[in-house]
Amino acid sequence: MISLAAGDPNFLLPDYIANAVNNAIKIGQTHYCFGGDPELKAEIAKYYSKYGYETNPGQVAITAGGSESIFKSYAAILDEGDEVIAFDPAYSGGTMAPAYFGAKTVYANLKKRDDGFFDFDEEALKNAISSKTKGLYVENPGNPSGKVYGKKECKVIADLANDHDFIVFSDETYTEYIWTGADHFPIITLPGMENRVIVAQAMTKMFAWAGMRTGWVIAGPELAPYVQRAPGAGASWPIQRGCLVGLRDGYQFVLDMRKEYEERIDYAVKRLNDMPGVKCPKPEGAFYPFADVTGTGMTCTEFVQGLQKETKVRAVPGGGYGKGAGAGSVRFSMIRPLSNTTMLSWFEHKEGMMLEDAMDRIEKFVLSHA
Numbered sequence: 001m002i003s004l005a006a007g008d009p010n011f012l013l014p015d016y017i018a019n020a021v022n023n024a025i026k027i028g029q030t031h032y033c034f035g036g037d038p039e040l041k042a043e044i045a046k047y048y049s050k051y052g053y054e055t056n057p058g059q060v061a062i063t064a065g066g067s068e069s070i071f072k073s074y075a076a077i078l079d080e081g082d083e084v085i086a087f088d089p090a091y092s093g094g095t096m097a098p099a100y101f102g103a104k105t106v107y108a109n110l111k112k113r114d115d116g117f118f119d120f121d122e123e124a125l126k127n128a129i130s131s132k133t134k135g136l137y138v139e140n141p142g143n144p145s146g147k148v149y150g151k152k153e154c155k156v157i158a159d160l161a162n163d164h165d166f167i168v169f170s171d172e173t174y175t176e177y178i179w180t181g182a183d184h185f186p187i188i189t190l191p192g193m194e195n196r197v198i199v200a201q202a203m204t205k206m207f208a209w210a211g212m213r214t215g216w217v218i219a220g221p222e223l224a225p226y227v228q229r230a231p232g233a234g235a236s237w238p239i240q241r242g243c244l245v246g247l248r249d250g251y252q253f254v255l256d257m258r259k260e261y262e263e264r265i266d267y268a269v270k271r272l273n274d275m276p277g278v279k280c281p282k283p284e285g286a287f288y289p290f291a292d293v294t295g296t297g298m299t300c301t302e303f304v305q306g307l308q309k310e311t312k313v314r315a316v317p318g319g320g321y322g323k324g325a326g327a328g329s330v331r332f333s334m335i336r337p338l339s340n341t342t343m344l345s346w347f348e349h350k351e352g353m354m355l356e357d358a359m360d361r362i363e364k365f366v367l368s369h370a
């Protein structure tokens with residue numbers, strides 16, 4: 001089986017991370033670390049300032065990954081009966097969690113373009129706003145949409161948030177992986193937004209350590225105490241020390257992954273577009289080519305189920321990311337290496353199991369059905 005399903009990157013972490021974690025254990029950083037490691041919080045504040053928002057460690061809360069960042073943000077804000085708007089399609093961890101707080105997710109469809117790309121639809125967002133709207137969940141860049149919201153679109157969202165008095169839950173998990181050449185634009189910097197935005201980030205994708213469970217939340221000075229008070233597991237202290245070293249000294253690793261991801265995306269997008277009935281726009285950000293397969297005559301679910309059964313390649317049907325606006329598209333996670341890679345994976349690179357092989361299998365499947 002070749003899985004292109006979950007967003008769990010293949011990369012093996014550099015040794016200095018293991019050494020930092022090991023050293024933290026050796027010197028006794030195995031006790032409570034109430035409120036999070038102060039050095040790490042300072043490093044996170046410094047890291048985020050590169051996007052143009054000057055923050056301080058007091059505005060940062062450490063979490064056990066992106067999911068907890070989202071959950072903690074919701075816990076701080078949502079009450080029973082509230083509504084959270086989410087785009088459709090959008091990451092299910094963000095769209096399903098409001099229900100835990102008795103809140104309802106209301107979907108605003110993204111607009112599917114002719115090339116299969118899901119774009120921002122201002123009207124759909126406006127139509128989704130009601131007197132119960134407490135927040136908007138937006139992943140920037142989007143998963144699975146690959147949509148990157150630049151300053152212009154963030155301004156539209158910010159104006160609506162200010163006018164209708166709601167919070168923006170800004171999931172900024174993939175800010176290091178933008179393919180348009182633009183820098184990430186932080187919505188928290190717009191007028192009136194500092195105490196209206198809660199930023200969720202994680203090392204999960206940025207540093208390829210899904211299983212190390214480390215993330216954080218950044219909020220303006222008025223909101224931050226509420227977010228910090230919301231219960232959560234946080235990250236263990238030794239892992240926080242590894243995170244500190246990664247953020248401080250490990251940026252080359254991010255740059256190397258960035259280069260490799262883009263090669264994979266460009267390769268997969270080309271291969272998918274060459275298949276009959278498949279249209280695959282290059283994502284603007286994140287690492288999930290999201291291909292429109294309606295031209296093959298199969299639904300996205302039939303496509304994914306058939307692909308798995310007949311060729312042992314796993315992918316994710318787009319219809320599951322919301323109420324169904326993403327139906328007809330299939331998400332392919334770029335977590336398999338190309339055969340010319342020089343970066344190590346946590347598994348052995350075997351012939352027949354690389355990204356090229358996955359694409360060969362998908363092509364065979366499409367040719368036999370389309």
Ligand SMILES: Cc1ncc(COP(=O)(O)O)c(C=O)c1O
Pocket residue numbers: 007064065066067068091093139142143171173202203204210213214215
């Ligand atoms: C947009 C987005 N936010 C958050 C997460 C959750 O990350 P974590 O595994 O750190 O909980 C993911 C994971 O796929 C994601 O795609």
